[in-house]
Amino acid sequence: MQKFKTLLSLFLTYLKIGLFTFGGGYAMIALIEENIVNKKQWITKEELTDIVTIAESTPGPIAINCSTYVGYKIGGVLGSAVATIGCVIPSFVIIFAISMVFDWFMSITYVQYAFNGIKCAVGLIILRQGFKMLKSFKKNLLSLICFFIALVGILLINFFAVDFSTVFFILAGAVLGVFIYILDVIKKKRKAKYEKVEESSQPNSLSESKEGGNEK
């Protein structure tokens, strides 16, 4: 019974969180902190920080990743399902309702004119988001090359309507990352081996100087 009560409460809390998350996943994290960490005290702030780190590193919207993980911590697999569903329902209902009247909505002249302006804003918003993220990676030769290849690649694909998968860029990046990691490991192993060899040649010189001292 207690478990059911917790799950129900989790669901309702996430319903509320999902309803008020405007502007993306990071807004949701603030809401999670307010409702789940502070009010309900189901997880600690530190736990939330850990969860966010993971949520940022895994595929998928950060909001969903967060919800699933927090839900799991609170109520296991069932909890994760309940939290995720709760978080998705409000936006689903709203968007679905809008989609039903969308055609009618777009046929209103005022709306059409408003969207003449709005369609110009959308690209700027995404562009801004991209520029904000520019500081999120260290600028070295490799990262800059990757950045420019991706940038130019996507532009060309779109502009020339080429049928080349965008997903490829991410996969290529992952493969490259694995490759770099392996190189790093090899470098470290070599370094460790070199240092070991250095160490083993030192004890001889030490004992020599000791003997020299004694002889005096």
Added chain:
Amino acid sequence: MIYFELFFTFFKIGLFTFGGGASMIPIIQQEVVSNGWLTEEQLLQYIAISESTPGPIAINMATFIGSTQGGIWGSLLATLGVVLPSFIIILLIAAVFTKFAQYAGVKTVLKTIRPIVVGMIIAAGAYLVVTAIGIQSFYSMSFDLLSIIITAILAVIMIVYKIIFKKHIPVIAFILVAAGVGLITYVIGG
């Protein structure tokens, strides 16, 4: 058939969205427009609505496109598709690979992918700007003077706001301003 397509397309989108909702835009652009599900113009409208309503943009786009392509079942399957990869992977990490972040190579792979994702987002944004002005591709270009003017005005507003208030204008506010600018052109144009 459309139901499977919707599910698989959005599953793929959900699987390859790294680092926030904006990163799904380049992928959606390709998947959805090349599928013939949306035109470039409609994509802009959908993104605008998805940015203005609660919920992550990824989910909203899935629900929206799913609905217009396949009704209630379409929207359910598309939404399920986009959520499932996250859900499964996070559960695996939470329950099994709890030390995920410390696993060999994870940090390196993420570090390598990040600049790629940023490049893709900037490219997607730039292309959306250019689409709004009328340039869809090398084969279909037009120059909509009004849109160019509106875009320039909005860009100036965005930059000026940042300078004056030191922070970025909130997305919804910006969209409302854009709607206002659009309406003004109606009044002027008559």
